[in-house]
Amino acid sequence: MSVRILGVAIFVIAALYTRQAGTYAVTFGDVLGPTVFPIIVGIPMMILSASLVVFPTGQVDWPAPQRMGRQAAALAVLVGYTMTLEPLGFPLATFALIALIGIILGGAPWKAVVLGAVMAPALWALFDQVLGLPLDFLGELFV
Amino acid sequence: MEILSLLGQGFVVAATPLNIGLLLMGCFIGTLLGALPGLGPVNGVAVLIPLTFAFGFDPTSSMILLCAVYFGCMYGGRISSILLNIPGDEPAIMTTLDGYPMAVQGQAANALAISGVASFVGATIAVLGLSLFAPVLARAAIHFGPADYFALYILAFATIGGIAGVDPRKTLLSALIGLLLATVGLDPISGVPRYTFDSFHLYDGIEPIVALVGLFAISEILMLLEMHLKDRPKAIPVGSWLPQWGAIWKTRAAMLRGSGVGFVAGVLPGAGASLGSFMAYVAEKQWSNKKGTFGKGDPRGVAAPEAGNNAASGGALIPMLSLGVPGSGTTAVLLAMLISLNVQPGPLLFERQPDLVWGLVASLYMANIALLILNLPMIGIFTRLMMTPTWALMPVVAAVTFVGVYGISNSVFDLEMMVAFGVIGYVLRKMDVSLVPLVLGLLLGGDMERNLRRAMSISDGDWSILIASPISIGLYILTAGFLVLSVWLAVRDHRQTQAERLTEG
Numbered sequence: 001m002s003v004r005i006l007g008v009a010i011f012v013i014a015a016l017y018t019r020q021a022g023t024y025a026v027t028f029g030d031v032l033g034p035t036v037f038p039i040i041v042g043i044p045m046m047i048l049s050a051s052l053v054v055f056p057t058g059q060v061d062w063p064a065p066q067r068m069g070r071q072a073a074a075l076a077v078l079v080g081y082t083m084t085l086e087p088l089g090f091p092l093a094t095f096a097l098i099a100l101i102g103i104i105l106g107g108a109p110w111k112a113v114v115l116g117a118v119m120a121p122a123l124w125a126l127f128d129q130v131l132g133l134p135l136d137f138l139g140e141l142f143v
Numbered sequence: 144m145e146i147l148s149l150l151g152q153g154f155v156v157a158a159t160p161l162n163i164g165l166l167l168m169g170c171f172i173g174t175l176l177g178a179l180p181g182l183g184p185v186n187g188v189a190v191l192i193p194l195t196f197a198f199g200f201d202p203t204s205s206m207i208l209l210c211a212v213y214f215g216c217m218y219g220g221r222i223s224s225i226l227l228n229i230p231g232d233e234p235a236i237m238t239t240l241d242g243y244p245m246a247v248q249g250q251a252a253n254a255l256a257i258s259g260v261a262s263f264v265g266a267t268i269a270v271l272g273l274s275l276f277a278p279v280l281a282r283a284a285i286h287f288g289p290a291d292y293f294a295l296y297i298l299a300f301a302t303i304g305g306i307a308g309v310d311p312r313k314t315l316l317s318a319l320i321g322l323l324l325a326t327v328g329l330d331p332i333s334g335v336p337r338y339t340f341d342s343f344h345l346y347d348g349i350e351p352i353v354a355l356v357g358l359f360a361i362s363e364i365l366m367l368l369e370m371h372l373k374d375r376p377k378a379i380p381v382g383s384w385l386p387q388w389g390a391i392w393k394t395r396a397a398m399l400r401g402s403g404v405g406f407v408a409g410v411l412p413g414a415g416a417s418l419g420s421f422m423a424y425v426a427e428k429q430w431s432n433k434k435g436t437f438g439k440g441d442p443r444g445v446a447a448p449e450a451g452n453n454a455a456s457g458g459a460l461i462p463m464l465s466l467g468v469p470g471s472g473t474t475a476v477l478l479a480m481l482i483s484l485n486v487q488p489g490p491l492l493f494e495r496q497p498d499l500v501w502g503l504v505a506s507l508y509m510a511n512i513a514l515l516i517l518n519l520p521m522i523g524i525f526t527r528l529m530m531t532p533t534w535a536l537m538p539v540v541a542a543v544t545f546v547g548v549y550g551i552s553n554s555v556f557d558l559e560m561m562v563a564f565g566v567i568g569y570v571l572r573k574m575d576v577s578l579v580p581l582v583l584g585l586l587l588g589g590d591m592e593r594n595l596r597r598a599m600s601i602s603d604g605d606w607s608i609l610i611a612s613p614i615s616i617g618l619y620i621l622t623a624g625f626l627v628l629s630v631w632l633a634v635r636d637h638r639q640t641q642a643e644r645l646t647e648g
């Protein structure tokens with residue numbers, strides 16, 4: 001079933017992609033223009049994904065709900081990191097990232113917090129101070 | 144003779160203090176990444192690429208660092224295979240079959256030493272092969288025109304991952320998704336923005352490094368979260384690290400056979416180190432399993448696959464450097480780095496940048512010696528570091544991944560895109576869709592389109608130019624052959640599983 005849904009999703013994307021390709025104008029002196037290559041990609045994609053819908057192969061074992069919850073939590077932390085990195089600065093955001101992912105991965109909470117508290121400033125010192133890769137220290141916290 | 148003088152120049156390039164430092168660092172990191180279950184060569188190299196960018200190393204130094212990591216992973220994977228019965232990375236799976244039983248029987252030191260020496264033999268033979276054959280292949284490929292390159296790319300997509308036995312339609316779809324992603328951005332010839340949704344972030348196209356770090360590293364974290372976290376395996380205690388040298392000497396023939404099989408598997412497109420070690424083990428079993436000792440701790444069953452996976456990983460560099468078409472996942476990632484550094488691998492690379500090619504080859508000889516030392520006398524370090532628990536390791540890896548990608552462009556948009564690619568990568572992996580063709584499509588798509596359009600401009604719109612040269616015709620015939628073979632294999636496997644299901648039911 002999952003493979004069928006994937007097939008439908010790819011088919012829809014490929015169909016929209018191919019239709020959109022037709023709108024790109026051909027310019028003078030460029031025989032194929034920007035249109036033809038996407039069509040060459042899109043049409044076999046539609047055929048192959050349609051065949052996956054009709055004849056799917058392979059069994060997909062999705063994780064149990066509890067583990068899926070763990071994955072969702074980890075994703076939320078990763079997305080949260082992309083949003084807090086600039087406002088909070090590198091050490092603080094990274095501390096939260098390491099501590100939270102550590103807890104989600106089953107580490108003892110206090111150990112994960114200690115790990116984050118040690119590693120976040122250490123990584124900042126390594127990359128910013130030693131290796132010269134500029135990373136914000138406090139972000140926009142006190143601006 | 145010419146090769147020797149070029150190699151001599153290569154050693155001059157490789158022997159600068161910076162390059163030697165990077166080489167040793169790469170060997171150490173690589174062995175460690177290989178030994179840690181869950182982190183393999185693709186992830187390791189993908190995580191390190193952004194960092195080499197951020198530090199602004201030149202292409203030669205970057206390649207030396209990453210190839211040392213790549214080779215180091217191949218050495219290190221066996222350590223956890225033997226001591227934990229968990230392969231440190233995918234190619235080391237075969238080593239668990241005889242390596243773990245040997246360790247259980249108290250022969251851990253021997254198993255580690257045999258596999259270490261086998262890795263050295265395999266990798267050294269592969270680097271010798273690389274020095275001899277890559278220039279020959281490059282010289283032959285110099286006659287390729289645009290239409291021939293188009294045909295070569297088609298061949299690469301049809302073959303990569305195709306022999307692995309999964310549904311070939313999924314592999315082709317994966318490549319097509321990559322090509323689709325490659326068309327996003329300003330069209331380089333006409334200047335028309337395509338599929339950018341009017342977002343200026345997408346005008347430059349999708350940065351392959353961002354996509355592949357997401358696809359491999361972030362999806363790995365998601366994969367990890369669905370496994371059991373609590374049951375930590377116990378490593379087999381090793382009394383003495385001193386091996387019996389006679390036991391190593393007895394496996395010399397198995398090492399050589401494994402190297403030969405692995406090397407050939409590595410050079411073929413779409414196979415890589417995993418297939419190399421698998422084929423080496425199967426061949427060795429056919430050859431010398433006279434008393435039924437394989438799978439119960441036969442030293443030859445350790446030597447052959449280890450020699451095989453190291454030989455294959457070296458062999459996979461040949462098509463990557465001389466044709467610009469990688470033969471495995473990790474070499475695809477290395478290709479991504481070279482392209483991002485404005486180095487176009489292919490036949491011209493050998494003429495225009497001999498320093499890069501031969502500096503790299505020379506450094507690989509040196510890397511093998513460094514790795515032999517790290518993996519025999521100093522192996523105790525890695526067995527201790529290997530026991531770092533996952534909950535402590537993965538968060539730090541995630542943080543380093545973010546730093547690296549952020550370091551390239553200082554753009555939060557890239558970080559978001561990386562996480563999105565992580566989810567896509569996870570879903571595709573769950574569906575048995577290999578990610579390597581996708582990365583390859585994203586990398587080569589731009590070039591493939593450019594060559595097609597150039598060929599069509601030369602012929603003024605006549606499609607027959609695509610099959611006008613004997614080279615392209617030959618490549619298309621080869622492509623058709625591979626496709627027929629992979630469909631046949633898939634149908635056969637499908638029938639087998641159905642037959643098994645019938646007998647079970």
